[in-house]
Amino acid sequence: MNRRDLLAADPARTPLLAVGNQVGEIARDLVPGGVLIGHDDRLDLAVAETRERIADGRRAPLFEATFVHEDVLVRVDLLLPEADGGWRICEVKSAASVKPYHLGDLASQVWVALGAGLPVSAAELAHIDTRFSYTRAGDYAGLLRTVDVSERVAPLVNRRHLVVTAARQCLAGGEPEIATGGQCATPYPCPFQGHCRAGEPPVADYPPELLPGAAGKTAAEALRQAGIADLRDAPPELALPPALDRILTATRTGVAFHDPAGFRAAVADWPSPLRFLDFETVGFAIPRWLGTRPFEAVPFQFSCHLAAEDGTYPQTEFLDLTGADPSRACAEALVDCLGETGAIVAWAAGVERACIRRLARLFPDLAPRLTAAADRVVDLLPVVRNTYYHRDMRGSWSIKAVLPCRLPALKYSDLQGVNDGMAAPNAYQEAIHPDTDPRRREALRAELLAYCRLDSWAMVALCDSLGRDDDPQG
Numbered sequence: 001m002n003r004r005d006l007l008a009a010d011p012a013r014t015p016l017l018a019v020g021n022q023v024g025e026i027a028r029d030l031v032p033g034g035v036l037i038g039h040d041d042r043l044d045l046a047v048a049e050t051r052e053r054i055a056d057g058r059r060a061p062l063f064e065a066t067f068v069h070e071d072v073l074v075r076v077d078l079l080l081p082e083a084d085g086g087w088r089i090c091e092v093k094s095a096a097s098v099k100p101y102h103l104g105d106l107a108s109q110v111w112v113a114l115g116a117g118l119p120v121s122a123a124e125l126a127h128i129d130t131r132f133s134y135t136r137a138g139d140y141a142g143l144l145r146t147v148d149v150s151e152r153v154a155p156l157v158n159r160r161h162l163v164v165t166a167a168r169q170c171l172a173g174g175e176p177e178i179a180t181g182g183q184c185a186t187p188y189p190c191p192f193q194g195h196c197r198a199g200e201p202p203v204a205d206y207p208p209e210l211l212p213g214a215a216g217k218t219a220a221e222a223l224r225q226a227g228i229a230d231l232r233d234a235p236p237e238l239a240l241p242p243a244l245d246r247i248l249t250a251t252r253t254g255v256a257f258h259d260p261a262g263f264r265a266a267v268a269d270w271p272s273p274l275r276f277l278d279f280e281t282v283g284f285a286i287p288r289w290l291g292t293r294p295f296e297a298v299p300f301q302f303s304c305h306l307a308a309e310d311g312t313y314p315q316t317e318f319l320d321l322t323g324a325d326p327s328r329a330c331a332e333a334l335v336d337c338l339g340e341t342g343a344i345v346a347w348a349a350g351v352e353r354a355c356i357r358r359l360a361r362l363f364p365d366l367a368p369r370l371t372a373a374a375d376r377v378v379d380l381l382p383v384v385r386n387t388y389y390h391r392d393m394r395g396s397w398s399i400k401a402v403l404p405c406r407l408p409a410l411k412y413s414d415l416q417g418v419n420d421g422m423a424a425p426n427a428y429q430e431a432i433h434p435d436t437d438p439r440r441r442e443a444l445r446a447e448l449l450a451y452c453r454l455d456s457w458a459m460v461a462l463c464d465s466l467g468r469d470d471d472p473q474g
Contacts (some may be wrong), residue, residue: 069115086121107156134287210395289325349379
């Protein structure tokens with residue numbers, strides 16, 4: 001890779017890489033008699049050892065087998081011998097299904113291995129099977145599902161020399177003169193985007209692509225074709241569906257759309273006392289607690305504010321950093337704080353309903369009260385979507401987009417450390433790691449509590465604000 005000095009750090013990638021390594025280790029453990037090709041710091045030695053292991057006639061599975069062809073080097077996750085003398089190449093992925101870009105990765109491996117003289121009989125992808133249930137400690141048999149993709153990979157292999165030629169031409173020349181765009185985030189964000197955008201004209205403050213949904217995409221394409229790069233320049237007579245027209249009008253005028261009467265009407269039937277509930281969940285690709293499945297959303301934290309009769313909002317919070325399965329403790333704490341009556345308000349409430357119903361399935365003794373609580377959950381998001389829009393929300397109704405526009409004094413950016421939904425499970429995993437320093441664990445605890453507390457309090461504050469006729473933004 002050229003210009004490593006320009007690479008932008010991406011801390012979010014570190015946990016993903018760690019999971020990928022763990023899945024690779026499990027894949028090797030599930031293949032008996034395999035030999036790991038080492039030499040991570042001397043790939044020439046890895047190539048040589050791979051060649052020797054294949055030539056010795058023992059036909060043992062090889063892990064990280066290394067091949068070079070036309071100056072392209074690949075390391076194969078699993079190289080498995082076949083009875084007919086050929087070898088199966090198996091690429092292991094920590095994803096839940098086969099992705100199109102996986103096939104390209106595998107095609108490169110097959111092309112190089114064939115070029116190095118290896119008789120490749122099949123190409124496979126092993127991915128995580130979300131149907132797997134972790135029922136016995138340390139037993140991950142069945143975690144991976146292997147799919148034969150030989151036929152899908154074959155045409156890519158036949159054209160791989162063209163990809164390699166294009167890559168060589170790119171490396172031999174200067175930086176490509178290609179504008180940044182959607183390709184820069186597919187399948188993963190490119191770490192050079194900051195560098196590439198520095199040489200481009202400034203992006204419009206409110207590009208047409210902010211218009212959400214399929215109708216928004218169609219409208220954005222039409223605006224681009226008309227030469228309009230900023231929604232503020234869109235013609236007033238442009239015909240759009242009402243939801244998009246509100247966005248366009250608010251963006252053009254700078255005056256937020258706010259329908260307090262509509263908001264009050266939408267929430268009028270929510271029975272008191274209201275409780276404002278937010279969960280934080282973690283979904284391990286490799287299950288760590290018995291009875292859980294890959295990527296299953298397990299709540300490890302919640303915050304709940306109660307709208308009391310005296311006008312106060314007492315809070316109940318739960319956070320388990322023991323490292324044990326938090327499900328039982330979470331369920332008991334929920335039953336204690338959710339009561340028997342009143343609406344339970346959530347943002348994008350499907351998450352909260354699913355978490356509560358999962359706990360009800362796990363614990364039959366608590367199921368009646370938890371199931372009843374799940375039925376009381378109401379969703380604040382669609383109410384806000386229909387009654388409020390500020391242009392600085394930039395086409396998003398995430399609570400983190402709405403809150404600073406309506407109530408600028410409440411900002412997630414003021415939080416230390418944990419201030420978004422991705423940071424929370426990462427912080428949780430760091431906190432429960434046995435090697436984490438106790439002082440660091442307590443700091444993470446404080447950050448997680450502050451973040452989840454703001455999530456539930458933000459709903460309280462928005463309900464109060466959006467139901468009033470005055471505008472705190474002036």
